[in-house]
Amino acid sequence: LLFFISCNAQTPTTFSEAALSEQLVNRNQNTITFNEVLKQNAGKKIVVDFWASWCRDCLVSLPRLKKLQKKYPEAMFLFLSVDESQKAWNRAIEKYKIKGEHYNLPKGWKNQELLNFIDLNWIPRYMVIDEKGEIALFKATKIIDRKIEDALKK
Numbered sequence: 001l002l003f004f005i006s007c008n009a010q011t012p013t014t015f016s017e018a019a020l021s022e023q024l025v026n027r028n029q030n031t032i033t034f035n036e037v038l039k040q041n042a043g044k045k046i047v048v049d050f051w052a053s054w055c056r057d058c059l060v061s062l063p064r065l066k067k068l069q070k071k072y073p074e075a076m077f078l079f080l081s082v083d084e085s086q087k088a089w090n091r092a093i094e095k096y097k098i099k100g101e102h103y104n105l106p107k108g109w110k111n112q113e114l115l116n117f118i119d120l121n122w123i124p125r126y127m128v129i130d131e132k133g134e135i136a137l138f139k140a141t142k143i144i145d146r147k148i149e150d151a152l153k154k
Contacts, residue, residue, distance in 0.1 A: 011138045019117035024103035045075040050125040052083045053092030058124040061143040084108040
């Protein structure tokens with residue numbers, strides 16, 4: 001019975017108000033809400049990458065992610081870091097030459113409405129948001145997941 005229920009669970013296509021209100025910090029230490037970032041990129045497909053500088057799986061995925069960026073240059077790549085160290089976060093962006101928009105969730109994994117909404121329990125975690133701001137792909141944990149490209153092709 002539990003299996004049956006979990007298979008029929010709805011995947012959200014829109015973010016909760018609390019998730020949209022989440023405060024992000026950019027590399028210049030300015031705050032912005034997740035909703036404002038989405039509005040600034042309205043009309044674009046957005047690939048969201050939840051990651052951290054200390055996450056080996058995140059760093060190993062970067063070469064394939066960069067190939068995806070080249071294949072879909074019209075998409076915006078949004079990197080949301082759960083690093084608690086701003087210094088380590090910025091150093092990793094520079095060291096690995098990670099191109100895209102970068103924001104930090106300053107509380108790390110703790111008490112983040114956005115992370116609670118997506119039920120983040122592993123990084124890297126990828127999402128795709130379509131041109132209308134709706135969630136086209138709710139969850140992928142590997143950059144090689146075909147669902148990412150499928151969502152970008154739609």
